[in-house]
Amino acid sequence: MAEKNQEVGGNVISKSIKDEDGEFVWEEGPNSFQPTPAIVKTAHELGISSELVLADGSLPRFVYWSGSGAGTKLANLHALPTNLPGDLLSFNLLTWPGKIRAGLGAIGLIKPSPQPPYEESIREFVTRHLGVETFERVIDPFVSGVYAGDPDELAMNSALRKIHRLEGLGDFGPGLVSGAINRFKEIADEKSLNPPDPEWRTYKSGELGSFRRGLQTLPIAVSKYLGPSRVRLGHALKSLDREPGGMFVATFDTEEGEKVIKAKAVALTSPTKTTSKVARKLVPEAKRLEEVYSPPVASVTIAYPKSSFKDLPGGSPSSPLRGFGHLLPRKMGIRSLGTIWSSSLFPNRCPPDYELLLTYIGGARDRGIADMSEADIVDRVNKDVRKVLLKDNAPDGKLLGCRVWPVAIPQYRRGHKEILEELERGEGKVEGLYLGGNYRTGVAFGDCVGFGVEEAKKIKEFLKKEGKVRAKQEA
Ligand SMILES: Cc1cc2nc3c(=O)[nH]c(=O)nc-3n(C[C@H](O)[C@H](O)[C@H](O)COP(=O)(O)OP(=O)(O)OC[C@H]3O[C@@H](n4cnc5c(N)ncnc54)[C@H](O)[C@@H]3O)c2cc1C
Numbered sequence: 001m002a003e004k005n006q007e008v009g010g011n012v013i014s015k016s017i018k019d020e021d022g023e024f025v026w027e028e029g030p031n032s033f034q035p036t037p038a039i040v041k042t043a044h045e046l047g048i049s050s051e052l053v054l055a056d057g058s059l060p061r062f063v064y065w066s067g068s069g070a071g072t073k074l075a076n077l078h079a080l081p082t083n084l085p086g087d088l089l090s091f092n093l094l095t096w097p098g099k100i101r102a103g104l105g106a107i108g109l110i111k112p113s114p115q116p117p118y119e120e121s122i123r124e125f126v127t128r129h130l131g132v133e134t135f136e137r138v139i140d141p142f143v144s145g146v147y148a149g150d151p152d153e154l155a156m157n158s159a160l161r162k163i164h165r166l167e168g169l170g171d172f173g174p175g176l177v178s179g180a181i182n183r184f185k186e187i188a189d190e191k192s193l194n195p196p197d198p199e200w201r202t203y204k205s206g207e208l209g210s211f212r213r214g215l216q217t218l219p220i221a222v223s224k225y226l227g228p229s230r231v232r233l234g235h236a237l238k239s240l241d242r243e244p245g246g247m248f249v250a251t252f253d254t255e256e257g258e259k260v261i262k263a264k265a266v267a268l269t270s271p272t273k274t275t276s277k278v279a280r281k282l283v284p285e286a287k288r289l290e291e292v293y294s295p296p297v298a299s300v301t302i303a304y305p306k307s308s309f310k311d312l313p314g315g316s317p318s319s320p321l322r323g324f325g326h327l328l329p330r331k332m333g334i335r336s337l338g339t340i341w342s343s344s345l346f347p348n349r350c351p352p353d354y355e356l357l358l359t360y361i362g363g364a365r366d367r368g369i370a371d372m373s374e375a376d377i378v379d380r381v382n383k384d385v386r387k388v389l390l391k392d393n394a395p396d397g398k399l400l401g402c403r404v405w406p407v408a409i410p411q412y413r414r415g416h417k418e419i420l421e422e423l424e425r426g427e428g429k430v431e432g433l434y435l436g437g438n439y440r441t442g443v444a445f446g447d448c449v450g451f452g453v454e455e456a457k458k459i460k461e462f463l464k465k466e467g468k469v470r471a472k473q474e475a
């Protein structure tokens with residue numbers, strides 16, 4: 001394995017410090033994952049199952065919405081429904097007309113207008129099915145909370161493809177609910193065909209995962225398993241060729257100068273910019289990866305004393321935060337995208353007198369974040385957190401980390417599907433080359449792990465076949 005940086009994990013970076021107040025553990029990239037069989041299996045095989053921590057799936061995801069028709073809620077925080085349809089009665093982020101429009105659209109009693117003859121954006125699809133209000137108050141913040149994206153640019157069939165599929169999946173009507181019922185049946189069938197191994201850590205649907213010392217535990221465990229001789233840090237791939245005999249020739253820039261490594265198979269999981277440059281000699285279609293845009297996002301972690309918090313839904317003075325976090329719809333005019341309530345999600349992330357918050361700011365609709373100084377970003381985040389969660393007289397919090405990701409999350413925009421289809425055709429012509437990475441696998445941490453596990457099986461098969469062919473040739 002070769003990696004440009006001096007540590008493994010890519011954008012999965014977990015940090016900790018101990019100071020006079022106690023210990024703080026935080027994330028500078030992703031904060032959690034939805035558990036999948038591939039993650040719990042990998043954790044089991046690496047011997048880190050006991051490090052897995054699972055957050056209660058019922059912790060609410062809040063949306064901040066003040067004024068214009070929403071019912072009142074403590075601190076203007078509205079919990080998104082987790083139990084359908086039960087939670088819908090108390091769900092007052094939407095007005096009654098908004099709820100009725102969404103409900104009738106979802107069950108197909110308001111027939112959605114036909115799909116347009118071009119790739120639809122998320123805004124177009126959702127508005128067609130569920131109405132404008134659901135888009136602005138629920139889906140707009142959701143898109144921030146997954147892609148830091150622009151719902152006018154993201155293509156529904158690529159960015160939210162599982163939901164997009166529901167449109168054609170239903171047996172009894174055009175609504176998404178009809179499709180969802182069939183999808184639930186498919187999921188149940190898939191589960192019964194591939195039951196989890198009883199030795200793997202079990203999890204319930206809706207729970208969120210991490211590791212006791214943060215997400216980076218997983219890539220660190222992989223690199224320990226491989227051992228130092230097979231993990232080459234500080235190796236920046238600059239070109240990839242192939243010898244006439246079939247061996248790949250990878251050339252790296254390192255601190256000690258240029259190094260060349262030869263291999264029978266190569267899995268290239270670098271971000272689009274690098275893959276586009278390095279792979280295009282062997283796969284000309286990789287040039288199109290230049291078109292994939294990844295906006296800047298900054299992550300800011302600040303700890304505040306528990307006494308600083310307002311009265312919040314589900315909170316108490318000894319435990320003011322109870323939830324996953326809150327998202328900020330663009331209509332609210334608050335610059336930050338949302339805040340993860342890290343210490344409410346996972347245990348021991350900070351000393352008992354504190355709460356730990358991770359705020360993301362920037363994204364496709366706020367590209368200017370890349371040009372701001374860290375001090376200005378932190379100042380903005382502090383003001384935004386104060387507005388939603390803190391008492392007016394709360395003292396400044398303890399800043400733990402601010403990291404600007406200039407190229408954060410690939411946007412699955414219109415045309416993305418076609419770029420990937422071309423890439424797949426090109427890749428298919430170069431035996432032994434495997435292209436991965438979050439521009440292709442899905443952006444979720446779990447998607448990346450799942451794709452990696454499946455690709456590893458293919459590579460193993462390829463090397464086995466290759467070994468047999470060579471042995472035959474040599475005999
Ligand atoms: C701020 C942020 C928050 C997120 N939050 C979540 C979340 O809460 N939950 C979730 O599921 N997902 C989240 N994600 C998404 C998820 O973390 C990523 O999609 C996933 O981790 C990407 O993995 P990757 O291996 O494809 O890419 P990366 O992690 O970017 O890895 C690519 C690697 O390639 C290396 N590299 C680059 N160029 C070269 C070269 N020339 N030679 C050698 N190596 C090179 C890089 O150094 C890097 O290590 C978040 C992402 C970001 C940025």
Ligand SMILES: C=Cc1c2[nH]c(c1C)Cc1[nH]c(c(CCC(=O)O)c1C)Cc1[nH]c(c(C)c1CCC(=O)O)Cc1[nH]c(c(C)c1C=C)C2
Pocket residue numbers: 034061062142144145146147148208324325326327337338339340360409443444445
């Ligand atoms: C506000 C910015 C961001 C926050 N998280 C991310 C960004 C850009 C990145 C991200 N978050 C999730 C995923 C994985 C998606 C998946 O398919 O599993 C990614 C790439 C998970 C996620 N986060 C939120 C939701 C609703 C989801 C989907 C799955 C789930 O419900 O768990 C909500 C959320 N994200 C952020 C905040 C502040 C937030 C608040 C409720 C931050």
